Amino acid sequence: MFGDHGVLRKFYDNTHEIAPGKMWRTYQPSPAKLKQWKARGVKTVINLRGDNPSGFLFLEEDACNTLGLTLVNFRVYSREAPSKDILHRAAKLFDDIEYPAMMHCKSGADRAGMMAVLYLFFHEGRPLDEALDQLSFKYGHIKQGKTGVIDFAFARYLTYVADNDKSLSSVDDFFEWVDDAYDHAALKQEFRSRGWANFLTDRVLRRE
Numbered sequence: 375m376f377g378d379h380g381v382l383r384k385f386y387d388n389t390h391e392i393a394p395g396k397m398w399r400t401y402q403p404s405p406a407k408l409k410q411w412k413a414r415g416v417k418t419v420i421n422l423r424g425d426n427p428s429g430f431l432f433l434e435e436d437a438c439n440t441l442g443l444t445l446v447n448f449r450v451y452s453r454e455a456p457s458k459d460i461l462h463r464a465a466k467l468f469d470d471i472e473y474p475a476m477m478h479c480k481s482g483a484d485r486a487g488m489m490a491v492l493y494l495f496f497h498e499g500r501p502l503d504e505a506l507d508q509l510s511f512k513y514g515h516i517k518q519g520k521t522g523v524i525d526f527a528f529a530r531y532l533t534y535v536a537d538n539d540k541s542l543s544s545v546d547d548f549f550e551w552v553d554d555a556y557d558h559a560a561l562k563q564e565f566r567s568r569g570w571a572n573f574l575t576d577r578v579l580r581r582e
Contacts, residue, residue, distance in 0.1 A: 388400065388401050388481060388482035388483065388513060388514055389401070389482065390482075390490075390513065392490050392493060392494060392508070393493070393494070393497075393498055395415075395474060396473050396474050396475070397473065397474065397475055397476065397477070397490075397493055398416075398474075398475075398476040398477075399476070399477055399478070399482055399486040399487070399489070399490045399508070399513075400476055400477075400478045400482050400486065401478055401479070401480065401481050401482035401486075402423070402430055402434075402478055402479070402480050402481075403419075403434070403478060404433070405433055405434075405436070405437035408434070408437040408438060408441060408443065409437070409441060411443070411476055412441045412442070412443060414474075415474050416443065416474050416475060416476050417443065417444060417472045417473065417474060417475065418443070418444045418446060418471045418472050418473065418474075418475035418476075419434070419438055419443050419444065419445050419446070419475070419476060419477075419478070420446045420448055420467070420471070420475060420476070420477035420478070420489075421434060421445060421446065421447045421448065421477075421478065422448060422449065422450050422477055422478060422479040422485040422486060422489060423447075423449065423478075423479055423480060423485075424447055424448075424449025425447035425449070431447075444471070444472060446467070446471060448463070448464075448467060448477075450464075450479075450485045450488060450489060451485070452479070452484035452485050452488075452520075452521045452524070453520040453521060453523060453562075454523060454558065454562055455523050455524060455526065455527035455558035455561045455562055455565075456488065456492075456524070456527065456558060457558050458552055458553065458556060458558070461492070461549075461552055462549070462552075464489065464492045464493075464496065465492070465496045465545070465549075468492070468493055468496050468497040469497070477489055477490075477493075481514055482513065482514065483513050483514030483515045483516075483521075484509075484514075484515055484521040484524065486513075487508045487509045487510075487513055487515045487524075488508075488509065488524045490505075490508035491505045491506055491508045491509060491528070492505075494508065495545065495548070496545055499543065500543075501542040501543045502528070502531070502532070502535075502542045502543075502548070503532060503542050506525075506528055509524060509525055509528075522565065523561065523562055523565040526561060526564075526565045527556075527558065527561050530556075530561060531548065531551055531556075534551055534555070535547070
């Protein structure tokens with residue numbers, strides 16, 4: 375519980391509704407929390423930490439099976455720009471799952487924020503620049519740390535849109551750029567984080 379920041383979550387509930395009655399973002403849920411999500415009508419749980427064997431995953435799988443919740447393991451990363459494959463699979467994921475749904479990472483800050491951006495853009499038709507509000511400090515996301523590479527990738531697309539008369543509301547324009555010009559590995563190499571922010575995210579907050 376201490377190693378996974380379970381104690382901190384008793385005092386700070388980083389849970390937020392993304393689309394009314396349809397999608398939420400949150401942190402690693404306990405079995406008791408999953409029972410509460412079930413009572414709220416949630417049908418699908420998206421685990422953004424992936425399916426690597428761990429104590430938290432065992433508890434989550436067992437609770438979801440008991441409660442009749444569909445658990446989807448969809449691993450994304452907080453210190454990498456999302457790959458082309460992740461972006462395409464995320465769009466398909468949001469089309470395929472049963473709603474209402476909630477998605478979580480460890481703390482509900484970085485990976486949940488990135489996927490909240492993609493959900494609003496891909497599935498709810500929100501302009502990307504508006505959806506990017508999901509990556510902000512109020513959710514615990516720190517742009518100056520290594521986790522800021524996510525913001526860096528989206529900022530590169532915003533520049534592309536401005537320079538090429540594209541639409542921030544067009545998913546087709548976005549995937550044209552992703553497939554033809556986007557290089558997530560190169561962006562990771564190019565991005566520069568701040569030392570103080572890395573200390574905060576890595577050593578103090580112990581983000582995954």
